[in-house]
Amino acid sequence: MNQALPIENLITERFNDLFLDLKQAQQNLLFEGKPQLSRVEIEQSKTKRSLLRVEKQAIQEKDLNTKSEQSFLNSITAQINEEVERQLIEVINDTDYLYEKILGFDDAVVTLLDMAGLKAATISKIEPLACDVPWLYNDLLKMINQPKYRRVDSKGKVVVVDTIRAAISFFGIENLIIVVTCLAFRRALPQITDPYPTIKIRIWEEALATALASKKMAHTLGLDPNHAFCLGMFQQLGKIVITKLYFRIFDSVQIQALKETEGARQHEEHSALLKLSPTGAFLNELITRYGLKTSSQLIARMNFKRIFISQAMQARAENKQASKSPSLSEVLAQSHGYAQYRILKHHKLIDLQQSKDFIRTLNMPKGSLEILKTVDLRTLNLTFSAE
Structure with a gap:
């Protein structure tokens, strides 16, 4: 990496290194x-x-x-990458396939989130919709029975939650959009990304920090904080999709190329292909090219009726200024940049002067930095209404 790079590019390179491997990012910093x-x-x-x-x-x-x-070897890699990208472009044009098969989403989640966004929503209206989401019972109960959310009765005995209705009651309808958004997002995370096994951690880290920063900023600017949270988290859906597809398509293309070179007795090419593994730098390139656009497609596919984030995501993907100010798209861009800064700071991958220079480029609203400094962007700290 080059210290002479503009600060935005420098931060992007640091963050891309971290996305793949923390130790390698730290090593790159030493030799920068x-x-x-x-x-x-x-x-x-x-x-x-x-x-x-x-x-x-x-x-x-x-x-x-x-x-x-x-x-x-680089020549063979370039050929493989070209074919991988060609196939990836074909797949990402099929939004329904991405939504249903790659993310594993279904419209029952959208219906539930829309209902939870209604001021007139009640547990009796939400419960049947929650039951329509096949995985929600197990995931919601597992979450609510974690030590940090446990409650005790008057005798000090732990109250075990064992029904969706009780879980919704415990979390409160006001927290349901955030909880369901997080659970749906976590289920979609990529699991096998060798030789970069921590990618799923990095995607979650980035999504949660962006969502929490967006929620806080939206609240201070008079925008809907729940919508901002959903937008901050779902902005990363494209990154999930591109990551999952890259590893799947790479394996498929490599296997096919090995068969072809073996059949043609191309020993050098076959030997080179055996040495190849997924390339982190190329994955980052694909995410940069197609990530935000794919997120925009997927959010549009959700077809929310009461969570108004589709236009903001489209504006973000197209890097357009929204018509009104302040806007969710601006909040998202600023919150994402701020989240990246906080994550790099946590991992000691950015110094004080670089932090100041980068934050200056975000054009944050007056007073927002002081507010965001007090927010823990690594934990989902839910607030509960008094009973």
């Missing part, structure tokens, strides 16, 4: 801006002596061979 040593210099530093001419020549020849092999 430092000149790269040649193979001869590295070997000489290991031996702590001057190398003989014949030793230098041998190292340089080995280096040339390695570079030639790497060049061939």
